[in-house]
Each structure stands twice: as C-alpha cells, then as structure tokens.
Amino acid sequence: MEQTIQALGGILLKSIPTAVILILLCVYFRSMLFGPLDRVLKQRQDLTEGARKTAEQSLAAAERKTQEYEVKFREARSAVYKDQEETRRRWLEDQSAQVNQARSEAERRVKAAREAIATEMAAARQSLLSASEQLADQVVFAVTGRRAV
Numbered sequence: 382m383e384q385t386i387q388a389l390g391g392i393l394l395k396s397i398p399t400a401v402i403l404i405l406l407c408v409y410f411r412s413m414l415f416g417p418l419d420r421v422l423k424q425r426q427d428l429t430e431g432a433r434k435t436a437e438q439s440l441a442a443a444e445r446k447t448q449e450y451e452v453k454f455r456e457a458r459s460a461v462y463k464d465q466e467e468t469r470r471r472w473l474e475d476q477s478a479q480v481n482q483a484r485s486e487a488e489r490r491v492k493a494a495r496e497a498i499a500t501e502m503a504a505a506r507q508s509l510l511s512a513s514e515q516l517a518d519q520v521v522f523a524v525t526g527r528r529a530v
Contacts, residue, residue: 521527
C-alpha cells in the first residue's frame, strides 16, 4: 500500500505541470477568447436594446406627429368650412339685397307706370269729353239743323 501511495504521489507530482498548464490555458482562454466574446455579445445586446428603444421612441414620435397632423387637419378643415359658410352667407345677403333692390326698382317703375297711365287716362277722358261734346253738337246739328247752345 505504501508503494501504491508513493506511485500515486509520483503520478500526482508528474501531473502538477499538466494541471498548472491546464489552469493557465483556462485563464488564457478566459481572458483572450471568452472575455472579448462576452464583451462583443454584451455590446451587441446593448446595441439591440438601444435600437429597440430608438425604434419605440421613433414610433411614439410618429404617433404624436400623426395625432398633431390630425388635429391640425381637423382645424384646417373646420376653418375652410367656416370660410365657406361665411362666403355662402355673404352671397345670400348680397343676393337678398339685389332682390330687394330689384323689387323696389320694379315697384317704383310700376308706380311710375300707373301714374303715367292715370295721367294718360285723365287726358284721354278729357279728350273723350271734348270729343263727345263735339259729337253731340254734330248729332244735334244733323238732327235739328241747328247748333246746340
């Protein structure tokens, strides 16, 4: 058994350089390969998260801009409708004023025409009266042969 322990001690003694080389190799791989790989993966993760956050912020900004655009569009449409309504109201007022002006002009012309007709009628009546008197005188003269007094 002592020989086995000595043999085992010799094997362990010979395996120390291999264990040290293995430990050094692990440290070397960790610092030269896995460290930069971890850094690259972390940087990639950070960039991915940053891009995702940037995309979310861009979407939020686009949504805000869309809402602002819709509000401004509604306001512009409202202003256009208001202007159209104001223009239509002015046109109706102008049309109403023109109709009233035409109506009063027509009434004035009708009144003037009635006055002219009344004047012509009075003149015609007067003319008929004098003509009827002359005709009556002529009839009396033709029937009686004398002039009516």
